[in-house]
Amino acid sequence: MGKNHLGEFEEIVMLTVAILHGEAYGVAIIEEMETRLKRSVSIGSLQVVLKRLEDKGYLKSELGEATSVRGGKRKRFFTVTNVGKDMLRTSKEQRMQLWDAVPDVALEFIGL
């Protein structure tokens, strides 16, 4: 665990970045998450996570071209690095292993 552990929110952010594939910048990520997951995300919490993931080396970023919208400020586009992809895959495999190990009865709904 330790360093290589991904938090739930971190994982969602990385997956969203992967979904957007090259078009992932702050507002786009937020909107994607909001529409897909119906959960509201603040710029603050997102930016902190993006920065952390970048520091860990799971994401990389570059600044795009300036446009006339958004006050002429450039966008920062994020992409998932190879390390990040590995991480996501490991994470998914671990989940699947756990799912496979669960006996069927344990997750059946118990009728009233």
Next chain:
Amino acid sequence: MSRSNHNPPKLMLRFFRWYCNPQLVEDIEGDLVERFEIRALKEGHKKAQNLFVKDVLQLFRPGIIRSFTGNQKLNSLGMLKNNMVVAKRQLLRHKMYSTIKIGGFAIGIAVCLLITLFIKNELSYDKHIPGHENLYRVVNNFNKDGNIIKWTWFAPPFAQAIQDDFPEVSLAGRTNEGNNFGAGKNNIRIEGDLQNHYEGDFIYADQQILDLFQFEMVYGNLSEALAQPNTLVMTRKKADKLFPGENPVGRTVYINDNTNRPYKIGGVLEDLPSTGFFQFDFLWTLTAREFWDGEQVSWESQNYQVYVRVNPGTDIEELNPRLSEIGTKYILPVEKRNGNPYAEEEMKNMSFSLAPVTDIYLKSPDINDPYQKSDIKYIWIFGIIAAFILGLACINFINLSTAKSANRAKEVGLRKTIGSFRSHLITQFLTESTLYSLLSFVIAIGIASVVLPFFNQLAGKELTLPWAELWFIPTLFMSSVLIGVIAGLYPAFYLSSFKPAAVLKGKLGMGSKSSKLRNALVVFQFTASIVLIIGTFVVYQQMEYILNTTIGFNKEQVIQLRNTEVVRNQPDNFKNELLKTPEISSVSISDYLPISGTARNGNTWWKDGRTKIDAGKPGQNWQIDYDYIKTLGINLVQGRNFDREMRTDTAAIIINQKMVNELGIQDNPIGAKLTNRASNRFIWTVIGVVEDFNYDLLTSPVRPLAMRLGNAPSTTSILANTQNMAATLGEIQKVWEDIAPNQPFIYEFMDQSFAKMYVGVERIRNILTSFAVLAIIIACLGLFGLSVFMIEQRNKEISVRLVLGAKVRQIVGMLSFNFMKPILLALLIATPIAWYMMEEWLSGFEYKTDMSIQLFVIAGASALMIALITISFQSLKAAFSSPVQGLRNE
């Protein structure tokens, strides 16, 4: 889309740009603006703006905020950090000096902190009363030959009169604290219960007093708790004791077993805050209460305190002179009817005034009233002493900093050479001193919290460190910075003034330039310390004097039994039972004793037949019994004691010498006829004269006194001649339980009650002692530091002297003498200051000790001794050190 209409709030944007990490600012700002624009379209401008503010605030978090270091723009912070590092190194390298600096500082600050808490507590008295701004008490001012005498006792109808006659006064109420009315401690018994409880204090009060002071209620209704006759209220503390866990309202109690006058409990008050002048446990109602026939409508006796509430905005200065109308309207006719020839003149000299209730505790030492008070004077004295002690600590800091300047000189020179401005150096040294000060504050708070319980005992307070209060921590922090800057200012300017060229050549005179200033500061420190030492000595001596002076009566081996009201009908039986114990030599039953808090009864006396000619002389009128003079060892100088065989002794009195002189009957006092009433003549014949004995505090002279036979049985004095006091007390208790079953047995030793009268003096003594000790500790810490430094400086000189054959004695003598000079000077300066100050203090006592030369010699010698011991550690060490050590390093 016209963008100009949809701008995000400018201020928030600017705030964001200010705090955001510069590497992140551009794209996050873009995100913020883009989101704002989307929202403005979808949800409207207003909502978008609000959400923008929220976003910006949510971004204010670690990871986004720019870091303090590693940024070119924040260079001054980097410098500050470096200053801190240097300061830390200095602190650790010179551990001893740092300890002295910080230790002295911490002590000084701890003292200041405690005194500040104390002063704050004193100043908060009675500020808790709702509407205290409009709450006043009435004061009598009587101009007696130019001296204004002030007191606060008034006739029963006064309160009603002031409320009726002056529309400015919306409500008036009275209290009565008189012992001779039964106020004070009493036995209280719950109906249906056998056991009595001796509780107090009881005070009489009108229902209006509850309305005026707006006490918090636990049970019952404030606006009617005392409205009915024969009701009383008590505080929560007493209710919990007498009626644990129940609501006592409506229950019946008996006072002193008097079943003819049962009292109903009208309410329970929340315990009174300790910061109030008005302290009591029970309030008896005055509703429909009359202490003798016609008392409530008579203007002839003055026994009541009067409190009033005035309408907001009343001009008190304008109202005060008009209050005299009460005198001319009500009092003057009564005085004239009684035939007082001076009535008109007396009324001219009499005036009434309203004084704020919040002034009672601190600002009315000149007003005679029944309350425990302090004096704003002490607040000043304490404040000044606190400032002085802090000053002494600052001086240590300054002295040691400048003394060690030689060590810093090279650093200063080098810094200047490589381009440092003087202002940078000043900042550096101030940072250092602030750091020291902050450290000292932390230690000081530790010291203060450890010492607080002792301080509370010393000052008779219940103070706590007010961590929960908003002002506390910021104030501490601000003061630590402020004090750090103040203490560091001189050293900072001094140290930063060095010329780099001179310093680097090694020409600096090793800190000797400022040695004059250092000596002056040492003189100041020791002057303050010596003044405090002398002051402490004088207060000690005065206390001893008071407790051991001849006071005209015997207080040793006298046991006082309180609460002996029950023997009223069988005094002789009680006495005889007690006297069966061989150790008991005499018993007297009287509540009039030469101890504060016992009964008093002020009268006016004339020679018989001259009531309409002479002005009457005030004098006490006490009720005693046959054995009183014997039990208390009072010296009868003329005439005889009361005699059981003489039936006429019921009209006889024994007076003191002061009374003899006041009435001018020195020639033949025995047989003189006196009277104590202007109307309704009653004549007393003097049968004896006693030597003056002190029945007041020794701050005032003995006042005239007359004693007659009477029944005032609430205290019994027992003179015992015993080695085994415990056994004798056991005997007394046995007798008591036979005679008065179910009555609590309460006793005190008279010498202890006497000493209790002087707790105030004792408190000053203890506080002064602590201050003196602290001052001398701080001064010695500084002196010690200086001596270490000086001897370091003269290390080579001493070594050379030793090599050339100087004796240890000579070296120690030489070094010590150098240090003794400023202290001798301090002694010279301190002596007159201390003499003057203590003369002032002693002038407040009628009976006082002499300030002898010895006193000053002893105080001075002890200061010198302490200083000498402090220095001798270092000088001895230097004298015994091997000269090789000092000369080896060149």
